């Protein structure tokens with residue numbers, strides 16, 4: 001049994017990690033931290049843990065020495081900026097790390113500092129970190145000591161476009177990615193913008209043309225295309241708890257058609273257990289992936305405009321964060337990638 005720790009147990013991704021790890025056959029959550037709730041039992045803050053072993057864990061204040069002593073691997077479910085020093089200390093003390101924040105996702109320090117508007121204090125660790133998208137980097141993840149878990153929106157956007165771009169079936173110019181997220185994507189901290197009455201019964205766009213996930217998506221899609229990609233990434237807030245639906249628009253390369261594109265995706269994702277390519281005419285919905293680690297993908301060709309339209313759906317907390325973090329930890333710890341993650345969607 002592998003011992004894992006969690007920094008940031010009181011947040012939404014921390015809460016989701018607790019849920020995912022409850023049923024994991026090969027990993028045991030042994031240490032959890034929160035600055036505000038230190039000293040309390042986990043069951044005291046999460047009544048859904050009454051009667052379960054995890055409920056008996058006492059929450060500690062974050063301390064890298066304590067975590068490294070008791071854990072083989074530590075998940076950092078903390079805001080960007082808070083993870084970089086903690087990851088460095090944990091690595092120095094010998095623990096392996098899966099960081100759910102954005103601190104190690106961008107390979108270029110200047111790009112991080114300009115989009116995240118803060119200094120990167122551990123730039124020397126950027127080249128050591130592996131971008132944790134198992135469909136692209138499973139082999140590298142298995143060898144890594146520090147994995148940068150992808151952002152929720154980038155997970156849905158990169159998986160939607162990567163195969164077609166890599167095969168040259170779409171042009172990398174003029175890509176438009178339109179994404180909508182449930183409100184848990186904004187974290188559990190109180191803010192007026194995520195109050196019930198501000199979110200329910202309405203639908204709004206935000207951060208158009210300046211969302212900080214843009215360079216992360218551009219980084220990975222540029223690698224797929226073999227050239228620098230600049231794209232339009234636009235985000236919207238859905239009045240639902242969980243889920244991201246992304247619609248991506250791309251110009252078809254000359255001669256490319258639906259049949260060829262479908263076989264390219266089938267081949268690319270042939271061994272990717274989490275990506276489900278839906279049949280022609282069936283489009284993804286957030287409810288079919290809720291609570292799961294799946295990314296559902298639907299493909300449409302619009303012959304009137306010569307465009308490929310790709311729709312993808314994920315659960316932002318599971319596939320977009322904590323489920324993906326556990327899949328990465330499985331690979332790092334030599335476990336089966338799907339271990340502990342065989343959830344069926346929570347419907348209706």
Ligand SMILES: NC(=O)C1=CN([C@@H]2O[C@H](COP(=O)(O)OP(=O)(O)OC[C@H]3O[C@@H](n4cnc5c(N)ncnc54)[C@H](OP(=O)(O)O)[C@@H]3O)[C@@H](O)[C@H]2O)C=CC1
Nearest residue numbers: 008010011012013034035036078079080082101185187188
């Ligand atoms: N929500 C989502 O859908 C997704 C989130 N992410 C990323 O995952 C990370 C966590 O997100 P989320 O769970 O939503 O965030 P929340 O705001 O819900 O929770 C943040 C957690 O971090 C802890 N924390 C905050 N500051 C510090 C600090 N300086 N040192 C130690 N602990 C700290 C908080 O606990 P306390 O204050 O008690 O210490 C809390 O448990 C973020 O980087 C986020 O961007 C990634 C993908 C999807």
Ligand SMILES: CC(=O)N[C@@H](CCC(=O)OP(=O)(O)O)C(=O)O
Nearest residue numbers: 080101102151181182183185186
């Ligand atoms: C709905 C919502 O507000 N979503 C968040 C997603 C951010 C997130 O989780 O991003 P990092 O992991 O890169 O910090 C946002 O748009 O800022």
